[in-house]
Amino acid sequence: MxxxxxxxxxxxxxxxxxxxxxxxxxxxxxxxxxxxxxxxxxxxxxxxxxxxxxxxxxxxxxxxMSSFHRKIALEPTYKMAPDKPFRSSTVTSIIRSTLESQLNGETYSADRCRQICETLATIIRDRVKEEGYHRYKIVAHVTMGPMSGQTIRVASRCLWNHQLDSYASSVFQNRSLYAVGTVFGIYYD
Known part of the structure; x- marks a missing residue:
């Protein structure tokens, strides 16, 4: 009707x-x-x-309004810059301390490597988020491999705003393995 x-x-x-x-x-x-x-x-x-x-x-x-559809009213903030900018030096020290504390004395195992990388990336991401980088998308990535005398290069490419977005990276090595931890902080408004 x-x-x-x-x-x-x-x-x-x-x-x-x-x-x-x-x-x-x-x-x-x-x-x-x-x-x-x-x-x-x-x-x-x-x-x-x-x-x-x-x-x-x-x-x-x-x-x-129907009983199934409720609108949430969010007002725009018109913020074009973050309250706290992403500091690469602080994040680098977080990555370094996490890798050292978690991998000190660890030996390389191809079976456990995937799970260790996921766990390390989650720990690093959570510790960086605790620093209070609001309105930043935090992406953590960890790469591990055996120390067997070869050379490796880890590279990444992104499209971003060079004034607001940044990254931090740190390398850990022991006799058995190497690990590279990288965190990207991408500002979104």
Whole structure:
């Protein structure tokens, strides 16, 4: 069922009303409640009587909200610069201390390397986030390998704002393995 309303400024608005009813012939219909209780109605807490949803516009032109759709009003901040800029020196010391404390005395194992890298990246990312770099996307990446006499270069490329975005990196080595930890701080507004 739909109807048309005229607003005070002469615009016509349309309102639609949709009703949801249970079919008494459907499986699961109970005489006790007079209608079928489905998992959908339990999940969304429909009343035991006939439920209805309304969508459209009120007479004053404002939008009506259905029970399923709630708008969250967020106001723009218009911030173009961070409160605390990303400091590479602070983050480098966090990476270095984490790698040293977690990998000191560790031997290289190809089976455990993947899990160790994931754990180290998570620890480093969480410690950097504790520094309070709000509005920064923090990306932590750890690479590990065996010390077997070869040379390796680790490189990365990104598209970013050179005034606000930055990175920090640190290397750890022992007799058995090497690890390179890199953290990117990308500002988003």
């Amino acid at each position: 739909s109807s048309v309303h005229n607003t005070s400024d002469g615009r016509a608005t349309k309102t639609r009303r949709v009703s949801i009813q249970a079919d008494p012939n459907a499986a699961g219909y109970t005489a006790r409640h007079g209608r079928r209780r489905s998992s959908l109605s339990n999940r969304f807490s429909f009343s035991r009587q006939r439920s209805s949803l309304r969508s459209g516009f009120n007479e004053d032109g404002s939008e009506m």
